[in-house]
Amino acid sequence: MSRTDTTRRGSRQGRAGIRDVAAAAGVSITTVSDALNGKGRLPDATRRHVREVAERLGYRPSAAARTLRTGKSGLIGLTVTTYGDEPFTFTEFAYFAEMARAATSAALARGYALVILPATSRHDVWSNVALDGTVVVDPSDHDPVVTELVRQGLPVVSDGRPAGTLPVTAWVDNDHEAAVLDLLDHLAAAGARRIGLLTGTTTDTYTRLSTTAYLRWCERVGQDPVYESYPAHDPCAGAVAADRLLARPDRPDAVYGLFDPNGTDLLAAARRYGLRVPEDLLLVCCSESTVYATTEPPITTLSLKPRRIGTAVVQLLIDAIEGIDTGRPVEQVIPTELIVRTSSQRRPPRTTVSAPRSPARD
Amino acid sequence: MSRTDTTRRGSRQGRAGIRDVAAAAGVSITTVSDALNGKGRLPDATRRHVREVAERLGYRPSAAARTLRTGKSGLIGLTVTTYGDEPFTFTEFAYFAEMARAATSAALARGYALVILPATSRHDVWSNVALDGTVVVDPSDHDPVVTELVRQGLPVVSDGRPAGTLPVTAWVDNDHEAAVLDLLDHLAAAGARRIGLLTGTTTDTYTRLSTTAYLRWCERVGQDPVYESYPAHDPCAGAVAADRLLARPDRPDAVYGLFDPNGTDLLAAARRYGLRVPEDLLLVCCSESTVYATTEPPITTLSLKPRRIGTAVVQLLIDAIEGIDTGRPVEQVIPTELIVRTSSQRRPPRTTVSAPRSPARD
DNA sequence: CCTCCCAGGAGTCACGTTTCTGCATGATCA
DNA sequence: TGATCATGCAGAAACGTGACTCCTGGGAGG
Structure with a gap:
């Protein structure tokens, strides 16, 4: 009887609480909680009634209180x-x-x-x-x-x-080592004689594993490593490193870039040196960006499948x-996915492996 | 005395609570709370002592309890x-x-x-x-x-x-209308006679305001509107719409694309039709992507300054x-920012207005 | 010497849930 | 017919804080 007047504060001040729902539905707090959470043993009539009253009052349980009680925040x-x-x-x-x-x-x-x-x-x-x-x-x-x-x-x-x-x-x-080895084999099969690498100076696992795989591959096929490193968080340094790589006396005829912007940077550098892609230079970079499907030429990318x-x-x-x-x-x-486009194929592709975003050319 | 044994559960079960800190420091819960939150009136000695004990026990206040109490979750x-x-x-x-x-x-x-x-x-x-x-x-x-x-x-x-x-x-x-009007003036000043628009079919405010501004500008300068619409969430539809726009009998000699991928799509379409950029076609698109600084040619973009x-x-x-x-x-x-690059300048730029891809921006 | 006041700190309630325990009430069964 | 049991629900104890109220000395002022 007189105990329901302990609902003094919650009713008018802010949002409706579980007490208000209980009072309005004429049941106890326990019943409201059970009805809304589908817990206890209640007849469907009570459950529906409580849910309806809660809906009418616009009741939303307090996430903070629930978290405090259950220990789970979601x-x-x-x-x-x-x-x-x-x-x-x-x-x-x-x-x-x-x-x-x-x-x-x-x-x-x-x-x-x-x-x-x-x-x-x-x-x-x-x-x-x-x-x-x-x-x-x-x-x-x-x-x-x-x-x-x-x-x-x-x-x-x-x-x-x-x-x-x-x-x-x-x-x-991902299996970064396998991805790099596979990718280098792909470039070699397309006719690359000397493959260069654009890598980072940071020590994170991705950079380390990828670079190690490159060095191992070079050793296996008996090629001298040709690579440039730069701090990966500085986009300008990436453009400079791409330029340096193509300016070397032992210029590679294929390059793999470990980071997303390397593709456009390498393409710009190749244009500066008058190198045609893919005729004079094969290109692959690791990227999730869709722009590489419509560059001139489209660039082969390694996708790490981030989704x-x-x-x-x-x-x-x-x-x-x-x-x-x-x-x-x-x-x-x-597993990774190599999306093969024009930039890594010496001859115009006969079977298109890539999923082009544009209507088929030729 | 014997009431301190109410610290029964918290001490061993999970993380240390405020009670454990109080017990270990030999003070009350109130004192701990005040000391850590810098609230009440306590001598510095007590404050330091409590903080030290809390640190030693690895005490972290419960976010849920604090949220419940204060009503602020952060x-x-x-x-x-x-x-x-x-x-x-x-x-x-x-x-x-x-x-x-x-x-x-x-x-x-x-x-x-x-x-x-x-x-x-x-x-x-x-x-x-x-x-x-x-x-x-x-x-x-x-x-x-x-x-x-x-x-x-x-x-x-x-x-x-x-x-x-x-x-x-x-x-x-942003002031989308002013941005579009300004951008169209820029294209007209570069020699555009008929400016086309690549827009969306959605009814969001950005698309609506931009399209309206385009139509108003056309009316003002006495140009017939030339535009294609497509559902903006479908990237393939964007490529198709770009192609359609350049295939029209009343082909525009300049295009503004409202969405991020429009630049590469329009560039690819222009190549298919043998149009040189910027000689035969001026291009601007709204984008925050840095790839447009290194495309061939670099494309002028409208930045909405998302940061x-x-x-x-x-x-x-x-x-x-x-x-x-x-x-x-x-x-x-x-305010928006028009980053002027080669694609919207009839003659090779003498003074570079664009900001190259330097890390420091805004 | 008495009073007042204030620093320093302890007790206690409330925040809004969930959940454990327990009490009625009828139905079932030996 | 009385014992057992499932059903339907109410009470109340937490969860861990923050903040209000109140208690207790001791020093200063009269």
Whole structure:
């Protein structure tokens, strides 16, 4: 009777609370909670009645209270190692955008949302948000953020295999070595005698594995390595390095560029030196950008399949959050795809392997 | 004395709570809270002691409990209208990526984090996260999500001026009409006699305003409009529309493309028809992509300055969250920038107006 | 010597849920 | 007919904070 007047504050002040719904429906708080969450044992009539009243009052459960009570927030952190003060790195823009998009989709489909967080260990932001787990893109060697998160008992899944002893719950990556070896074989089969590499000075796993594979391949076929390195986060340095590579006395007749903008940079450099692509110079770069389908000539690209990676990372993370923890790290390798276009074929292609965005020429 | 044994659960089970810190420091919960938040009146000695103990125990305050108590979560929603089942639209990829990056930076600098949320009114995800406010990119006419958020009393700031009576707290946009008029004048000054438009079939504000400005300009200078429309979310349709535009009997000698991929599509179409750029065809497109600096020839682009927009949107939103609510909508117009390159100059440029791909921008 | 005041800190409630426990009420069964 | 049991629901204890109220000395002023 007189106890229902404990509903003093919530009713008029802000949004309707569970108490208001209970009072309006003439039932207890327990019944409302059970009815809305499909939990307890209630007849369908009561369930419907409560739901209707809740709808009428515009009731939305408080996410904060639910999180506090259940310990689950439905939030997943997404963090990327950065080279400056910006939250994402610039070089892998298309890759990251695609990967983040797929990750967001996959998370939403399972009822989770993604929170973009900085890779810096500024605790004030990280500890202000209740996370169920975190996706880390390209974690550095002994990432303090990852260590701290694992110490708190949160699952962490990385895009890119962790270097050193980084204790991630699971990771997803491409087989970068196989991709590079395959790609170099493709160039050699197209007639390349000396293949050059445009690579980065950073020590991340992608750059390291790819460069190592290149060197191994050179050793195997008995070619002297011809490569230029530059800091991958500086787009101007990339254009300069592309120019340097083609200005060398031992100029390569084919080049693979590890980073997204390398294709246009190499194409511009080739024009400056009067080199025709693909007649004088074969070109491949690693990119997710669709512009390479319509450049003159279209450029063969290696796709790392960021959408599949983003999806896989989130699936593994949510599995770890909800399911049983196997204890040992789970590893998943996503195949790459070589999208062959004109720039890596000595003769005009007879069978088009690429998916062209334009009506067929000739 | 014997009441301190109420610290029964928290101490061993999970992370350290505020009670554990209080017990370890030999003070009360109040003192710990005050010491860590710099609130009450405590001597520095006590404050330091408590902080040290908290540090030693690895204490991190529970974000959920704090949110529940204070009503502020430090989370900002970021949502984009979508044309498919993906969370972001595809056509404005570079724009959105840049804008989101700037928004994330600005939010982090003020202690907030961004949560990526779908534009669909799937309430289960939206109501599962406690938001302090939301950024909406390109809200549709009577966006149900915006309406619902405003009904809940949350501030909403939109990128793109709201159509109809959408009750946003504030908005940020470019002056699209002025940008298009200016750009058309630029093309006319370069010698264009008949300027064509590549536009979209969607009804969003950007497309509508830009197209209207084009039609107005045509009327003013007495030119018959020459344009093709296509669904902007379909990249293949864009290539086809570009081809159609150049195949017309009243073929334009200059084209402005409203969307990011239009530049490469138009360039490819021009090559198919044997048109030289800029001699036979002047080209401008709206894009944030840096590839247009190195295409053959480089293409003039209209930049909407997404970084400035992203920053402005977040600043306005956080101001609304923290500060006083003025009640009336705040509007902010960001100027656009025409990056003039070879494709829109009849004669080789003597003075380079374009900004090359240097990292420092804005 | 008494009073007042203030620094310093302890107790306690409330935020809005979820969930465990438990109490009625009828129906079933030996 | 009384014991057992499933059903339908109410009470109340947390979850971990923040903030308000109140208590207790000790020094200063009268």
